[in-house]
Amino acid sequence: MGGKKLTVVHGAGIITVDSEERIYVNGALAIEGDQIVAVGHSSSVLAEYSSRADEIIDFEGSWILPGLINTHVHTSQQLGRGIADDVDLLTWLHDRIWPYESNMSEQDSYISTLLCGIELIHSGVTCFAEAGGQHVSGMVKAVDELGIRACLTRSTMDSGVGLPALWASESTDTCMKIQEDLFTRFNASADDRIRIWFGLRQILNATDDLLLRTKEAAAKCNTGIHMHVAEIPFENEWVMESRGVEHGTVSYLNKIGLLDHNLLAAHSVWVDASEVEMMAQARVKVSHCPAAAMRMLGFAPVAEMLSAGICVSLGTDGAPSNNRMSLVDEMYLASLINKGRVVFERGTTDPTALPAETILKMATINGAKSVLQGQSIGSLEVGKKADLIVVNPDKWTMIPLHDPISSMVYCMRTENISSVMCNGNWIMRDQKILTVDEALVMANAKNAAMKLITRAGIQLPKRGNVIY
Ligand SMILES: [Zn+2]
CATH class of the missing domain: 2.30.40.10 (Urease, subunit C, domain 1)
Structure with a gap:
């Protein structure tokens, strides 16, 4: 043979x-x-x-x-584990994550992805969808060595307030050109384990031009788009005000034709019944990240999405949003959160919501469909x-x-x-x-993380009575 x-x-x-x-x-x-x-x-x-x-x-x-499939993980944030615990979302983003990410080197991205990959493999993950980070070439090198499967995405933003200086100047043309070049260089590399996707960080950082050109480019390349969608109420309010729609992000994306089978919408917490229907009609895939959602975003209507026929899968999100990059933990949490979520609406839990067989499908076959590889x-x-x-x-x-x-x-x-x-x-x-030296990766990661946090000027408040 x-x-x-x-x-x-x-x-x-x-x-x-x-x-x-x-x-x-x-x-x-x-x-x-x-x-x-x-x-x-x-x-x-x-x-x-x-x-x-x-x-x-x-x-x-x-x-x-x-193998389990993690459909939303920021591999480049692994060196930032523990830098943003117990803070509000704006502090999380402006004072911790953006300084961290904008100070990363390609080598940092490589080491961070290796460290994240070790945790993913130990938790049974054989394929992941990168949510959008810096230095995709560093991720490619790490994924190649780890022997895992991945859909890699560059964090892409062409507008928005409060961005670090390094990012603020990136034009829509540059955003598209970099991603198209990455696709040409790396798609189907590493024995076809690596796929390159297009990224949209979130609607707050995307012009209409970027949204529409991303849709067109992804269709041309026959690949996917990974985007954070409807994460917080402010996002919906901002969209209503700036784009003139009656509801939030999903309604707007529907209006401009961005909802499609190749859109992987992370979180999708703040959506109403009509928007669930819009996503179902367009065959949008949703990545539910229970730990990160419970910590900072809210409770997505996952049971309703599943009964509307939406393909919902599971993600860990990044280390600073969750700390644990274990899809095994997310399976457990996904079931519990969605049993308890209806307490706010009905005054009682629903112990039959999201049973184990549903959760297992979300972590496997739904994950495969979400990364557009359900056939393989x-x-x-x-x-x-x-x-x-x-x-x-x-x-x-x-x-x-x-x-x-x-x-x-x-x-x-x-x-x-x-x-x-x-x-x-x-x-x-x-x-x-068997593919990488775990002890060496961990030693390199400690070193790189310390230097990166110092370079980024990130100050963590002291907790406890620390005695040196
Ligand atoms: Zn994310």
């Missing part, structure tokens, strides 16, 4: 997340090169493939799931790419295991994820990342 490596993994429980929701209690997968060529009962897969397999691994006692990743099926995680439930966190799907959502911790395969290659085995 063309010399491609054939791997058989067997003896494990397999949660396929395919359209028939198949779960094999004693299952196996055959993987040839980067593709899944068989999924089924261990006995039948072994009978067909074991004689010519290059590697046969017995995962008895483990569970195998599709997001479930364990013949013909799809071999992106998978191996879960060891034999720890105090997951014992006893009565109901596999609920256990993966409500009990699993990052520490239960033992091995990760992306694109047919093991990138983590027995909780050791």
Whole structure:
């Protein structure tokens, strides 16, 4: 078969997340090169493939799931973890994040993405959508080395108040040219693991010209657009005032034709019922980031979006918005938040909202559709790419295991994820990342973070009675 490596993994429980929701209690997968060529009962897969397999691994006692997909993460913010805790949104943005991001070098971006990637891989993520950061070339280098899959986006702004001097002068032409060049240079690189998307930071920092040209360019390149949408009430008020629409960002984006199947709208918290309908009609994808939302933004109507047919997936957002870059934690939070959210409207919780099977789909197949790769990743099926995680439930966190799907959502911790395969290659085995030197990355990250915070002049208020 063309010399491609054939791997058989067997003896494990397999949660396929395919359209028939198949779960094999004693299952196996055959993987040839980067593709899944068989999924089924261990006995039948072994009978067909074991004689010519290059590697046969017995995962008895483990569970195998599709790799998780994080659809909103700022990899370049990883060195800024802890610089913006317990502050209001404007302080967060103007005094911490913008000084931090505008002082980053390409090397910082590379180190930050490596550090973030380590945390993502440990939490079972095989693919992520970058929300828009600086120095995409640094991210590309890191993603290539990590062996993970990513849709990379440059943070793009051509207007707005309070921007750092370095960014304030970027014209719409420059914004477009840089992104088009990035697309030409890097799209489909690293064995097609890397896709380049177009970015819109948020409507407060985008002229109509930038919005419309971004839509046109993304359509021409057949790629996606990643944008923060309807994050805070102020954003909607600003849009109503400056753009003359009756409601907020989503209504305006609908009016100018920006809502489309290739728009990944992060957060989308402050939307009304008519806007949910607009997004559903246009097949917009929504990235729900429960931790970041609860911390700073509010409660998105996720249950309503899902029942309107919107593809909602999960994201961690960046380290300064969440601190934990674990999609495992987000699965747990997404279910809890959305069960509790209706307390404000109905005076009671809804324990049936967003059940475990829905959450698992959001973290896998919906994530795949959100990054426009629903045909090739997001479930364990013949013909799809071999992106998978191996879960060891034999720890105090997951014992006893009565109901596999609920256990993966409500009990699993990052520490239960033992091995990760992306694109047919093991990138983590027995909780050791095989592609990069974790200790070296962490040492470099500490050093780079300290220098960057000093260079950016970011002062953190002292807490506690610190004794040196
Ligand atoms: Zn974000």
